[in-house]
Amino acid sequence: MISxxxxxSGDNFFLMAGPCVIEGEDMALRxxxxxxxxTNKLGIPYIFKGSYRKANRSRIDSFTGIGDEKALKILQKVGTTFGIPTVTDIHESAEAAMAANYVDVLQIPAFLCRQTDLLIAAAQTGKIVNIKKGQFLSPGAMSFAVQKVVDAGNPQVMITERGTTFGYTDLVVDYRGIPQMQEFGFPVIMDVTHSLQQPNQTSGVTGGLPQLIETIAKAAIAVGTDGLFIETHPEPSVAKSDGANMLQLDLLEGLLxxxxxxxxxxx
Structure with a gap:
């Protein structure tokens, strides 16, 4: 089991990367x-990321997934095929044990980072728990979310910065939060692509600023973040979720x- x-433990940052949502087996494997x-070439520890289901959508007709079990099995196949750990997000406490059968890291979405039952359920699986900082919280407030997981008996915790709500349809990143949250004693990850979302657009589809991906990532590395989170897709323009702020796969090697x-x- 990964820890x-x-x-x-190495000198490099680690990477969590993959599509926003599992759209199919061929795409995930590719x-x-x-x-x-x-990442093997550059010596970067890698965790494959993919949501098995998208629960937080602006509109009821937005794509949510291909089916829970089908998507989770694809995540499992990715892990066994390439010998890499995998991560997916969970939305309710009942999902924790189910998802833990297929992946190595359970991710708590930003909007749910204060949900005690969800944090405890994730902790009790024994998997690494990656908690995304709420867009509405200060970095210091994340200590309480972390402590819930630790108090439930699981010290395997990571924290992800993903921007802070600014106005109605934009986010900003305060890089002071990275060293502040590192003081809790756990790794801090910069969610590069979600920090560039422009949520709650009038169309009901989230916008984004992918041209600033490199800017956000460079700044995060410069201030000493432990890891990066980047959603990537061969063709972001046709991605079924969050295409507006994803990195085109062909650009990843140069960036890293x-x-x-x-x-x-x-x-």
Whole structure:
């Protein structure tokens, strides 16, 4: 079983990357194969990311998934095929044990990071629990979410910064939060792509600023983040979820190469 120490014991940052949602087996395997090739080359520990279901949608007709069990089995196949850990998000406490049968890391969505029952259920699986910071919370307030998982008997915790609500349809990143949350004693991840969302657009479809992906990522590495979270897709324009702020897969290697150089420089 993977541990937090496995991800942070080296000199490099680690990466959580993949599509927003599992759209099908071929796509998931293709993305994973490409990212594995890149991260092996650059010496970056890698966790494949994919949501088995999207519960937080602006409109009722938005794509939510291909079926829970089908998507979870695809995540499991990605892990066994490439020998890599996988992560998916859960939305209700009853989902924790189910998802834990298929993946190595359980992710708590930002809007749900204060849900005590959900945090405890995730903790009790024994899996790593990655808690996304609520867009409505200060970095310091995340200590209470972390403590719930630890008090439930699971010290395998990570925290993800994903921007803070600013106005009605935008987010900002306060990089002071990264070292502040690292003081809790757990790794901090920068969610690069979700931090560039422009939620609650009048169309009911979330917008984004993907042209700033490199800016957000470079700044996060420069201030010493432990890991990066990047949603990527071969063709973001046709992705079934969050295409407006995803990184085109062909651009990933160049970006990570430049980020490794920054990491080396600050070390």
């Amino acid at each position: 937090v120490k496995d991800l942070t 993305i994973a194969e490409r990212v594995v090739t890149i 190469t430049r980020l490794v150089r920054i990491r080396e420089a600050i070390k």
